[in-house]
Amino acid sequence: MKTILNPNPENWESLCKRPVFDRIGLEKIVSSILRKVKNDGDRALFDLSENLDGAVMNSLRVPESEITGSAKIIPQNLRNAISVAMVNIEKFHRAQLINEKPVETTKGVKCWRKSIPINKVGLYIPGGTAPLFSTVLMLAVPAKIAGCTKIILCTPPDKNGNINPLILYAAFVSGVTDIFKIGGAQAIAAMAYGTESVPKVDKIFGPGNQYVTKAKEMVQLDGIPIDIPAGPSEVLVIADRNSDPSFIASDLLSQAEHGTDSQVILVTDSQELSDYVKEETYKQLKQLRRKDIAAIALENSLLIVLSSLEQCVEFSNLFAPEHLIISTTDPLFLAEKVLNAGSVFLGKYSCESAGDYASGTNHTLPTSGYAKSFSGVSTESFMKKITFQEVSPEGLNNLGPVIEQLAEAELLHGHKNAVTIRLKSLENARFQ
Amino acid sequence: MKTILNPNPENWESLCKRPVFDRIGLEKIVSSILRKVKNDGDRALFDLSENLDGAVMNSLRVPESEITGSAKIIPQNLRNAISVAMVNIEKFHRAQLINEKPVETTKGVKCWRKSIPINKVGLYIPGGTAPLFSTVLMLAVPAKIAGCTKIILCTPPDKNGNINPLILYAAFVSGVTDIFKIGGAQAIAAMAYGTESVPKVDKIFGPGNQYVTKAKEMVQLDGIPIDIPAGPSEVLVIADRNSDPSFIASDLLSQAEHGTDSQVILVTDSQELSDYVKEETYKQLKQLRRKDIAAIALENSLLIVLSSLEQCVEFSNLFAPEHLIISTTDPLFLAEKVLNAGSVFLGKYSCESAGDYASGTNHTLPTSGYAKSFSGVSTESFMKKITFQEVSPEGLNNLGPVIEQLAEAELLHGHKNAVTIRLKSLENARFQ
Numbered sequence: 001m002k003t004i005l006n007p008n009p010e011n012w013e014s015l016c017k018r019p020v021f022d023r024i025g026l027e028k029i030v031s032s033i034l035r036k037v038k039n040d041g042d043r044a045l046f047d048l049s050e051n052l053d054g055a056v057m058n059s060l061r062v063p064e065s066e067i068t069g070s071a072k073i074i075p076q077n078l079r080n081a082i083s084v085a086m087v088n089i090e091k092f093h094r095a096q097l098i099n100e101k102p103v104e105t106t107k108g109v110k111c112w113r114k115s116i117p118i119n120k121v122g123l124y125i126p127g128g129t130a131p132l133f134s135t136v137l138m139l140a141v142p143a144k145i146a147g148c149t150k151i152i153l154c155t156p157p158d159k160n161g162n163i164n165p166l167i168l169y170a171a172f173v174s175g176v177t178d179i180f181k182i183g184g185a186q187a188i189a190a191m192a193y194g195t196e197s198v199p200k201v202d203k204i205f206g207p208g209n210q211y212v213t214k215a216k217e218m219v220q221l222d223g224i225p226i227d228i229p230a231g232p233s234e235v236l237v238i239a240d241r242n243s244d245p246s247f248i249a250s251d252l253l254s255q256a257e258h259g260t261d262s263q264v265i266l267v268t269d270s271q272e273l274s275d276y277v278k279e280e281t282y283k284q285l286k287q288l289r290r291k292d293i294a295a296i297a298l299e300n301s302l303l304i305v306l307s308s309l310e311q312c313v314e315f316s317n318l319f320a321p322e323h324l325i326i327s328t329t330d331p332l333f334l335a336e337k338v339l340n341a342g343s344v345f346l347g348k349y350s351c352e353s354a355g356d357y358a359s360g361t362n363h364t365l366p367t368s369g370y371a372k373s374f375s376g377v378s379t380e381s382f383m384k385k386i387t388f389q390e391v392s393p394e395g396l397n398n399l400g401p402v403i404e405q406l407a408e409a410e411l412l413h414g415h416k417n418a419v420t421i422r423l424k425s426l427e428n429a430r431f432q
Numbered sequence: 433m434k435t436i437l438n439p440n441p442e443n444w445e446s447l448c449k450r451p452v453f454d455r456i457g458l459e460k461i462v463s464s465i466l467r468k469v470k471n472d473g474d475r476a477l478f479d480l481s482e483n484l485d486g487a488v489m490n491s492l493r494v495p496e497s498e499i500t501g502s503a504k505i506i507p508q509n510l511r512n513a514i515s516v517a518m519v520n521i522e523k524f525h526r527a528q529l530i531n532e533k534p535v536e537t538t539k540g541v542k543c544w545r546k547s548i549p550i551n552k553v554g555l556y557i558p559g560g561t562a563p564l565f566s567t568v569l570m571l572a573v574p575a576k577i578a579g580c581t582k583i584i585l586c587t588p589p590d591k592n593g594n595i596n597p598l599i600l601y602a603a604f605v606s607g608v609t610d611i612f613k614i615g616g617a618q619a620i621a622a623m624a625y626g627t628e629s630v631p632k633v634d635k636i637f638g639p640g641n642q643y644v645t646k647a648k649e650m651v652q653l654d655g656i657p658i659d660i661p662a663g664p665s666e667v668l669v670i671a672d673r674n675s676d677p678s679f680i681a682s683d684l685l686s687q688a689e690h691g692t693d694s695q696v697i698l699v700t701d702s703q704e705l706s707d708y709v710k711e712e713t714y715k716q717l718k719q720l721r722r723k724d725i726a727a728i729a730l731e732n733s734l735l736i737v738l739s740s741l742e743q744c745v746e747f748s749n750l751f752a753p754e755h756l757i758i759s760t761t762d763p764l765f766l767a768e769k770v771l772n773a774g775s776v777f778l779g780k781y782s783c784e785s786a787g788d789y790a791s792g793t794n795h796t797l798p799t800s801g802y803a804k805s806f807s808g809v810s811t812e813s814f815m816k817k818i819t820f821q822e823v824s825p826e827g828l829n830n831l832g833p834v835i836e837q838l839a840e841a842e843l844l845h846g847h848k849n850a851v852t853i854r855l856k857s858l859e860n861a862r863f864q
Contacts, residue, residue, distance in 0.1 A: 405513040412722070
C-alpha cells in the first residue's frame with residue numbers, strides 16, 4: 001500500500017488511472033471466437049468448451065431435474081439466507097417500477113411513457129474460484145420483476161461438465177428460465193447470435209473476465225445491447241480521524257480479495273488514520289484465506305491524504321469509484337456532494353458486503369470510471385420506455401400551425417403536409 | 433410500393449429485415465479518422481474539414497457573437513414557433529425528473545437512489561440538405577433539465593465555414609454551452625477523446641450519417657457511452673378500413689422524404705384501404721419538393737395486408753418500428769398490445785410530425801429494431817442513478833448473519849469478515 005501525502009491536484013488524474021489491457025490482442029482472440037459461434041452454432045460451443053475449459057459434454061442445456069434437484073444439496077440455513085437476500089433485492093427493485101402520468105403539453109395533446117419489459121435477456125455468471133450465486137440473484141430478480149419472458153443464464157461448467165449447485169439453486173428460485181453450460185466469450189456469442197440450443201437474446205448482462213467483457217463490448221457492434229462495460233472491481237473509502245481503522249481495513253480487504261487487479265483506495269484528511277489503516281490491513285491480511293490474491297491487489301492500492309474531507313469527495317468524484325464507503329462523522333453531509341459513484345455506503349456499519357449480498361441494492365455497478373455516465377443495473381435495465389401521444393382535433397388546431405412552420409423551416413414539406421391535410425379536413429368538417 | 437397479401441408468419445422475419453451496410457469497409461475508414469483525431473487533435477480536425485467537407489477554417493469554435501447574433505436573422509413568427517415547441521419538450525421532459533423515496537428493506541437498512549446529471553455531454557447535429565434545428569431542441573432541452581454542466585454541440589460547416597443560423601439559434605435558446613464547426617466521424621472523435629479546442633465529453637448523443645453512426649459505435653470500445661445505435665428513420669402505420677387514406681399517405685411520405693433509405697410500411701386488415709393508400713401516396717408524391725428522395729424510399733416500402741388488426745400489432749412488435757402510427761377506430765385498444773416501438777401515435781390526428789417537432793415527446797428514437805431493447809432519448813439519458821445505503825447498528829444485527837453466510841458460501845471470507853468485525857464490536861459495546 002502506497003501512502004501519498006497531499007498530492008497536487010494536477011496529479012489527481014494520474015492517480016485515477018485504471019489498469020489498461022492489451023486491447024488489440026484481446027480483440028483478435030475474441031473476434032475469432034465470436035465468428036466461430038456465429039458460423040457453426042452449437043458445434044463451435046462444444047469445441048470451444050473442450051478446448052478452452054477442458055469440458056467434454058454431450059448437452060449444453062442443464063436439464064430441469066438437475067436444476068430442481070439443486071435445492072436438496074443446499075443446507076436449509078443457506079437457503080434461508082438466500083431467501084432473505086432475495087426478498088430485500090425484490091423490495092428495492094420493485095420500488096423502481098413507476099407508473100408515469102400523462103402530460104398534457106398543449107390543450108388536446110396528451111403525451112406519456114410506458115415501461116415494457118425486454119422480452120429475452122441473457123445473464124452471464126462467471127465460474128472460477130468462487131461460485132457467484134449472489135450475481136444470479138442481482139440479475140434474475142430484477143429481470144423477473146421487469147417481466148422479461150425469457151431469462152437465459154450461461155455459466156461455465158467445471159472439467160466434469162457440472163455447474164455449482166448454488167448457482168443452479170439461485171437461478172431456480174429467482175426465475176431463470178433456461179440454463180446453459182457455456183463459459184467465456186463463446187457464451188456471449190451464443191446469446192448474442194443464437195445457436196441451435198441457445199436462443200438469441202435482446203440484451204446481455206453480467207460480469208466476467210477480460211474475454212467475456214471484450215465479447216460484450218464487441219457484440220454491441222452487431223447491435224446487441226449490454227448492461228455496462230466492465231473492468232476490475234473497486235472500492236474507495238473516505239474516512240476521517242474518528243473512523244475505525246479495523247473496519248476500514250476489513251472493507252479494503254474485502255475488495256482486494258476479489259482479484260489481483262482489484263482497485264483499493266483510502267482517501268482521508270488524517271495521516272494518523274491512514275497509518276493505522278495500513279497497519280491494520282496487513283494484520284488482517286494474514287488471516288485471510290485469499291491472502292495471496294489480496295496481497296497482490298494491495299501492492300497497487302493507495303492511501304491518499306488530503307487537506308480536507310471536501311477535497312476527499314472531490315477526488316472521489318474524479319475517480320468515480322464503483323463502490324464508495326463514506327465512513328466519517330457526518331456521512332450524509334458528504335453524501336450530498338457525491339457526483340460520480342456506482343453505489344455509496346454511509347456510516348461505519350454500512351460495509352460494502354451488505355450491498356454485495358443482501359441489503360437490496362444491486363451489486364452490478366459501473367467500474368473504471370464509467371460511473372461518470374452509467375448507472376448500475378436496476379429494474380429499468382430490463383425494460384424500455386415507449387412514448388405515446390394522442391392529439392385531438394382541438395390539439396391539432398392548437399399545435400398544427402406551429403408544426404407547419406417548423407417543418408417548413410427544416411425544408412421538410414412532407415412533414416408539413418401531414419399536418420396541413422388534417423387541418424384542412426377539420427376546417428371542411430366545420431363548414432359542413 | 434409493394435403490396436404483400438397475407439404473408440405466411442414464417443416469412444415475417446424476412447419482411448422485417450433492414451438495409452445492411454458494408455460494415456468492414458466503413459470500420460476501416462472511420463477507425464482511421466478516429467486515430468487521426470486522437471493523435472493530432474485540432475490539426476487533424478482542420479485537415480479533415482478541408483479534405484472531407486471542403487471547408488477551410490481558422491477556428492473551430494463558433495464565437496459568442498455569432499451565436500447571440502443568430503436571433504436577429506430568424507423571423508419573429510419562427511422564433512415563436514420554436515418557443516412553443518421548446519415549452520412542450522420542457523414540460524414532457526421535466527415530468528421525467530422523479531424523486532424516489534428510500535426503501536427500508538430490513539429494519540435498520542435504508543436504501544435509495546439519486547439521479548445525478550452527467551457532467552459533460554456532446555451533441556452531434558448533422559448538416560446537409562435540411563438544417564435539423566429541431567434535433568438541437570430534442571437533445572439540449574433534456575440535457576439542460578437534467579442539469580449537465582457542459583452541453584457541447586458539433587455540426588458541420590458549409591463550404592464557407594458557416595453554420596445555419598437556425599441551428600445556432602436553437603442551441604442558444606436551449607442552453608448549449610459550446611458550439612464547434614466540426615462534422616462527421618471527426619466530430620465524434622473530437623468529443624470522445626478531446627482536443628486542444630474541444631472538451632472530452634462523458635456521453636455522446638445525436639443522429640448522423642453512416643460515418644457518424646459507425647464512429648459512435650466504435651468510440652464505445654474506448655469507453656465513451658452513446659445514446660442509441662442508429663439506422664435509417666422508419667414509420668409503420670397500422671390502419672383499418674375506416675382510416676383516412678390521404679392522412680396515411682401523408683404520413684408515409686413524411687417519412688419517405690427523410691432519405692432514400694427510409695423505411696415506410698403500412699400494415700392493415702383491409703386490402704381496399706391498402707389500395708387507396710397506394711394510389712393516394714403516388715398522387716401526393718407529385719406535389720412533394722423532396723419527391724426524388726421520397727420516390728426511391730417508396731420503392732422499398734411495403735403495404736402488408738393481414739387477416740386481423742391483432743395480427744397487425746403482432747407484426748409491428750416483430751418489426752419494432754421507430755415510429756408507430758395506429759390510425760384505427762379504437763387505437764387505445766391496440767396500443768395496449770404494443771411491445772416494441774420507439775414512439776407511438778394514436779388516432780387519425782396524431783401525425784408523426786407532431787412528435788417530430790412540437791408535442792413534447794423526444795424524436796431521438798431507436799431504429800433498426802433496437803426498440804426491442806432501447807428507449808428513446810429522455811431526461812434520464814442525461815443522468816445516472818447512484819444507489820445509497822445506510823445500515824444502522826440494528827440493521828447490521830438483523831442482516832449481518834445472513835451476509836456472513838452468503839459470503840462464506842461464495843468463499844469470500846474477506847467479505848464475511850467486514851461484517852463479523854463490526855458485529856463483534858457491537859457485541860462488545862453491549863457488554864461494556
